Amino acid sequence: MIFKNADVVFEDGVRRADLLVEGGKIAKILGAGEGGGPFIDCTGLTVFPGFIDMHVHLREPGFEYKETIETGSMSAVKGGFTQICCMPNTKPVIDNKVVARYVVMRGKEAGLAKIHPIGAITEGQRGETLSAIGGMKAAGVVALSEDGKTVANTKLMANAMLYASDFSLKCLCHCEDASLVDGGVVHEGYYSTLTGLKGSVRAAEDIVIAREICLAESLGLPVHICHVSTYSGVQLIREAKARGVAVTAETCPHYFTLTDEAIKDFDPNAKVNPPLREERDRLAVAEGLKDGTIDCIVTDHAPHHEDDKNVEFAYAAFGISGLETSFALSYTELVKKNVLTICGLAEKMSAAPARILGLEGGRIAEGMPADLTIADLGEKWTVDPAKFVSKGKNTPFGGREVYGRVKMTVVDGEIKYREEL
Amino acid sequence: MKHDLLGLYPLSGEEIDEILTLGLGMKALLKRGGSLSDLKGRSVFTLFFENSTRTRCSFELAAKKLGATVVNLGVSTSSVQKGETLVDTGKTLDAMRCDVIVIRHPAGGAPKLLADTVRAHVVNAGDGMTEHPTQALLDMLTMREHLGTIAGKKVAILGDIRHSRVAKSNLYGLTKLGAEVSLFAPRTLMPAGMDALGARICSSREEAVEGADVVMGLRIQLERQKAGNFPSLGEYARYYGVDSRILSYAKQGALVMHPGPVNRGVELTSAVIDGAQSRIEDQVLSGVAVRMAVLKLITREDGYDL
Numbered sequence: 187m188i189f190k191n192a193d194v195v196f197e198d199g200v201r202r203a204d205l206l207v208e209g210g211k212i213a214k215i216l217g218a219g220e221g222g223g224p225f226i227d228c229t230g231l232t233v234f235p236g237f238i239d240m241h242v243h244l245r246e247p248g249f250e251y252k253e254t255i256e257t258g259s260m261s262a263v264k265g266g267f268t269q270i271c272c273m274p275n276t277k278p279v280i281d282n283k284v285v286a287r288y289v290v291m292r293g294k295e296a297g298l299a300k301i302h303p304i305g306a307i308t309e310g311q312r313g314e315t316l317s318a319i320g321g322m323k324a325a326g327v328v329a330l331s332e333d334g335k336t337v338a339n340t341k342l343m344a345n346a347m348l349y350a351s352d353f354s355l356k357c358l359c360h361c362e363d364a365s366l367v368d369g370g371v372v373h374e375g376y377y378s379t380l381t382g383l384k385g386s387v388r389a390a391e392d393i394v395i396a397r398e399i400c401l402a403e404s405l406g407l408p409v410h411i412c413h414v415s416t417y418s419g420v421q422l423i424r425e426a427k428a429r430g431v432a433v434t435a436e437t438c439p440h441y442f443t444l445t446d447e448a449i450k451d452f453d454p455n456a457k458v459n460p461p462l463r464e465e466r467d468r469l470a471v472a473e474g475l476k477d478g479t480i481d482c483i484v485t486d487h488a489p490h491h492e493d494d495k496n497v498e499f500a501y502a503a504f505g506i507s508g509l510e511t512s513f514a515l516s517y518t519e520l521v522k523k524n525v526l527t528i529c530g531l532a533e534k535m536s537a538a539p540a541r542i543l544g545l546e547g548g549r550i551a552e553g554m555p556a557d558l559t560i561a562d563l564g565e566k567w568t569v570d571p572a573k574f575v576s577k578g579k580n581t582p583f584g585g586r587e588v589y590g591r592v593k594m595t596v597v598d599g600e601i602k603y604r605e606e607l
Numbered sequence: 608m609k610h611d612l613l614g615l616y617p618l619s620g621e622e623i624d625e626i627l628t629l630g631l632g633m634k635a636l637l638k639r640g641g642s643l644s645d646l647k648g649r650s651v652f653t654l655f656f657e658n659s660t661r662t663r664c665s666f667e668l669a670a671k672k673l674g675a676t677v678v679n680l681g682v683s684t685s686s687v688q689k690g691e692t693l694v695d696t697g698k699t700l701d702a703m704r705c706d707v708i709v710i711r712h713p714a715g716g717a718p719k720l721l722a723d724t725v726r727a728h729v730v731n732a733g734d735g736m737t738e739h740p741t742q743a744l745l746d747m748l749t750m751r752e753h754l755g756t757i758a759g760k761k762v763a764i765l766g767d768i769r770h771s772r773v774a775k776s777n778l779y780g781l782t783k784l785g786a787e788v789s790l791f792a793p794r795t796l797m798p799a800g801m802d803a804l805g806a807r808i809c810s811s812r813e814e815a816v817e818g819a820d821v822v823m824g825l826r827i828q829l830e831r832q833k834a835g836n837f838p839s840l841g842e843y844a845r846y847y848g849v850d851s852r853i854l855s856y857a858k859q860g861a862l863v864m865h866p867g868p869v870n871r872g873v874e875l876t877s878a879v880i881d882g883a884q885s886r887i888e889d890q891v892l893s894g895v896a897v898r899m900a901v902l903k904l905i906t907r908e909d910g911y912d913l
Contacts, residue, residue, distance in 0.1 A: 374798075374799055375799050375800055376799060376803050378798070378799070378800075379798040379799055379801060380616070381737060382715035382716075382734070382737030382775065383716070383735070383736075385798070385799070451719075452715070452716035452719055452720070493692075496694055497692055497693065497694070497720075498693060498712070498714035498716060498717045498720060499720075500735070501714060
């Protein structure tokens with residue numbers, strides 16, 4: 187199969203080419219119009235290396251009413267993701283090889299995007315003893331994370347990083363000092379005061395970012411910081427990188443798109459953890475992406491049932507259903523606003539996550555898996571949560587006009603999603 | 608459009624003024640022992656998710672003085688204990704064709720969620736740290752009665768601003784009517800952004816009270832001390848309370864107010880509470896009057912479908 191006349195996003199630029207796909211691999215990169223045989227006409231379309239989301243919640247096992255591995259996979263390929271990594275806050279928690287294998291198996295049964303489980307750092311995410319890290323690695327986990335929590339005991343966190351390194355696994359750190367958050371549900375500032383909703387200060391996030399950096403530096407090990415939302419957190423990471431600490435970081439589209447103004451009318455769909463912050467933070471997150479401080483874009487796809495959100499704001503679940511809006515929001519907010527180039531976006535959404543987790547793929551080159559995301563960059567569309575294939579319709583972006591539409595998603599050479607006309 | 612009273616933030620100065628003007632008339636009526644029949648045949652449900660006998664009784668009396676049928680729902684007697692959501696509770700009350708729901712709730716924004724769901728009018732009787740509009744209206748009614756006007760007056764509010772829906776509703780209402788609001792609180796209990804919302808933030812009691820026409824203390828909850836916001840009630844009284852010396856910085860004859868119930872000797876000393884300037888007891892009748900005005904105004908465009 188040949189993907190013909192495509193504007194292909196290579197690491198060093200966008201060039202028109204024909205991609206010959208054989209045996210699930212990119213067999214040959216040909217000049218535009220050079221390939222013969224069966225083809226898919228990609229004229230006017232842009233072909234990205236398949237997007238990789240290293241931070242999603244698939245809710246299975248345990249919370250299938252919110253999402254299943256199958257519906258999450260459908261959502262992923264619709265959003266252009268060819269590989270996704272799912273967090274361990276399931277029921278039971280992914281803290282042993284049995285649950286990890288179950289997730290891998292269900293991912294294969296769904297047969298759409300490649301599903302990689304992330305294992306919990308501690309048993310039951312209770313922060314007491316290390317989970318079965320070696321066994322989980324053998325079962326296919328690609329990283330460790332306490333997801334949604336910080337391992338409060340610093341000694342235990344240091345041990346986790348050391349032990350995980352024996353199995354070539356990184357810890358992905360959700361940074362939140364629980365005593366300082368103290369039940370806060372939004373960013374502490376003008377809008378928390380206006381709404382009377384309990385606020386949480388930047389320092390609650392920053393303190394733990396700083397701690398993880400200190401541990402990584404002291405132990406000489408890598409660490410990855412999840413969903414950075416504060417300007418001060420971006421600066422901590424920037425300074426650490428400058429002195430050679432092996433720290434990597436991610437952020438989500440909502441942190442460079444929205445501010446805490448979104449919660450002013452108590453919209454539970456804008457309730458997310460860490461919270462949406464101020465304009466200064468939003469700009470700093472975008473700047474962090476631009477200068478390389480923040481390595482990659484993830485969704486933190488957190489699907490919820492309507493019943494989990496249609497309650498008092500303080501009682502509503504945290505999280506945004508993000509897989510189907512991530513690319514368009516990133517393209518609209520970053521590329522169209524000259525924060526990133528197209529190649530820069532591919533780096534953040536494909537190459538960097540692959541590199542951080544050691545996954546195959548993430549770039550378009552001969553011999554690489556034929557994981558491709560084919561998009562129409564010129565297409566303008568309006569976000570309509572009712573059209574999400576994810577079970578989670580919880581998004582603060584409903585009604586928003588965005589650019590960039592995923593037309594087709596190819597995984598190992600097979601078309602897993604094709605937009606219906 | 609359905610009329611609700613969710614807070615003073617969304618109201619205009621004119622709308623607030625209209626409530627106060629009617630409220631003054633209601634207060635005069637109450638003092639004469641009178642009552643009205645504007646809400647005859649209507650039902651008013653009080654739905655309290657927090658205990659507040661004072662506010663609930665005030666609403667109940669106000670509704671009854673207007674001739675309404677009042678049904679009181681407490682958390683312990685409602686299906687909330689059985690896990691029913693607020694939205695479902697609202698639908699049930701709607702199905703009973705209730706006309707007004709008066710809601711008190713620990714979560715900010717709950718009255719809005721209810722109002723977005725139900726056909727009935729919703730009156731916020733205090734939500735979380737968000738708003739307590741009828742408390743601020745009764746405070747303003749009391750001020751207007753004793754000071755003649757609110758525009759140009761200086762109001763000092765001292766105490767736990769962070770957790771106070773009363774302080775916020777007063778700030779919104781008073782500034783919309785042209786008063787200046789000065790705030791003083793321990794730094795631990797002063798939230799971000801009060802200045803952007805229109806308040807003057809002061810760094811001492813004296814600065815806040817200096818030249819004030821009204822000095823208002825806010826109730827301090829003991830749990831705030833336990834949460835580490837200040838060392839002890841004694842220290843709070845010593846450094847943040849209002850005594851006769853602090854009150855002397857205010858204008859001659861300035862009004863002393865408090866939303867109640869008062870912790871004697873903590874927010875205010877007994878000499879201040881029981882002194883000639885205190886309007887704390889008078890605030891109570893203002894409460895019934897202003898709630899009558901609110902109930903009458905929000906239902907005035909309703910047609911009867913008997």
